[in-house]
Amino acid sequence: MKQYIIALGLGMVLFLGGCGSQQAIDTYSFGQKVINVGQSEVIVDSPFDFGQLDRITANEKGQPLTIYAGLDKNYGVYVSATQASTGAPLPTLEEGAKLGQQALVKELGQTGANIPWDQEQVQVDGVQAVKSTMLAGANGQKIRFTQYTFINKGVLWNIRYSYSDSSQQGEEINQRVNGHIQVTKKEG
Numbered sequence: 162m163k164q165y166i167i168a169l170g171l172g173m174v175l176f177l178g179g180c181g182s183q184q185a186i187d188t189y190s191f192g193q194k195v196i197n198v199g200q201s202e203v204i205v206d207s208p209f210d211f212g213q214l215d216r217i218t219a220n221e222k223g224q225p226l227t228i229y230a231g232l233d234k235n236y237g238v239y240v241s242a243t244q245a246s247t248g249a250p251l252p253t254l255e256e257g258a259k260l261g262q263q264a265l266v267k268e269l270g271q272t273g274a275n276i277p278w279d280q281e282q283v284q285v286d287g288v289q290a291v292k293s294t295m296l297a298g299a300n301g302q303k304i305r306f307t308q309y310t311f312i313n314k315g316v317l318w319n320i321r322y323s324y325s326d327s328s329q330q331g332e333e334i335n336q337r338v339n340g341h342i343q344v345t346k347k348e349g
Contacts, residue, residue: 183330184330184333185208185235185330185333185334185337186333186337188330189208189209189334190208190209191206191207191208191337191338192206192207192210193205193206193207193343194207194210194211194229194238194240196227196229196240196242198227198242198244198316199225199242199244199314199315199316200314200315200316200345201242201313201314201315201316201318201344201345202344202345203240203313203318203320203342203343203344203345204342204343205238205240205320205338205341205342206337206338206341206342207231207238207338208235208236208238208334208337208338209231209233210231211229211230211231211232211238212229212230212231213227213228213229214228214229214230220243222246222249223246223249224243224244224245224246224249224251225243225244225246226241226242226243226244227241227242228240228241228242229241232323234328235324235325235328235330235331235334236322236323236324236328236330236331236334236335237321237322237323237324238320238321238322238338239319239320239321239322239323240318240319240320240321241261241318241319242316242317242318242319243257243316243317243319244315244316244317245315251312251315251316251317252317254289254290254291254310254311254312255291257291257310257312257317257319258280258291258293258308258310258319260319261293261308261310261319261321262278262293262295262308265306265308265321269297271297276295276297277295278293278294278295279293279294279295280292280293280294283309285309285311285340285342285344286342286343286344287344287346288311288312288313288344289311290309290310290311291309291310291311292307292308292309292340293306293307293308293309293310294306294307294308296326302325302326302327303325303326303327304323304324304325304326305323305324305325305326305331305335306321306322306323307321307322307323307335307339307340308320308321308322309321309340309342311344313344313345314345320342322335322338322339
C-alpha cells in the first residue's frame with residue numbers, strides 16, 4: 162500500500178515539469194468530479210477526469226481509505242477520504258492536516274524538517290478546514306502543493322493540488338480549480 166502511494170507521489174514529481182505556450186483553457190476539458198464516501202460527498206473542480214485507486218482500501222490503523230488521483234505533466238489532483246472504524250476514531254482536523262502533510266513529505270522522499278508548511282484555518286463550502294501550502298524542491302524543480310483538510314459526515318478529507326512552479330499552464334489550471342470544492346451540507 163505504501164509503495165503505491167509513494168510511486169504515485171514520485172510519478173507526479175517526474176511528470177510535473179511540463180511547460181507549454183498554449184493556454185490551459187485551450188488544452189484541458191475542465192469539469193467536476195463527484196466523489197461519494199460513506200455519508201459524505203464532495204465535488205471537486207478539475208482540469209481532467211481522474212479515477213479511484215483500487216489497490217488501497219485501508220490505512221495503517223485499518224480505517225477504510227478511499228483515494229482518487231489524476232495527473233499529467235502540468236497538474237495533479239489527489240483526494241483521500243478516511244472513515245472511522247471500530248477502535249480507530251478519526252483524528253482531529255489539525256491532526257488530519259498534519260497526517261496529510263507527513264504522507265506527502267514521505268512520498269517526496271524528504272524529511273519534514275526540510276519542508277516548511279504554511280497553514281491557515283479556512284472555510285470550504287461552509288465547512289471548517291485547514292489549508293496547507295508549501296513549495297518543495299524535487300528533481301531540480303520547485304513544486305507547489307496546496308492541501309485542504311476537513312471533516313464532513315464522518316469522513317476526513319484531504320484534497321491536494323500540485324503543479325511545477327515553472328509550468329505556466331499549471332498556474333493557469335491552479336487558478337481555475339484550486340479550492341473549488343463543494344461539500345454536502347449537514348442535515349438540519
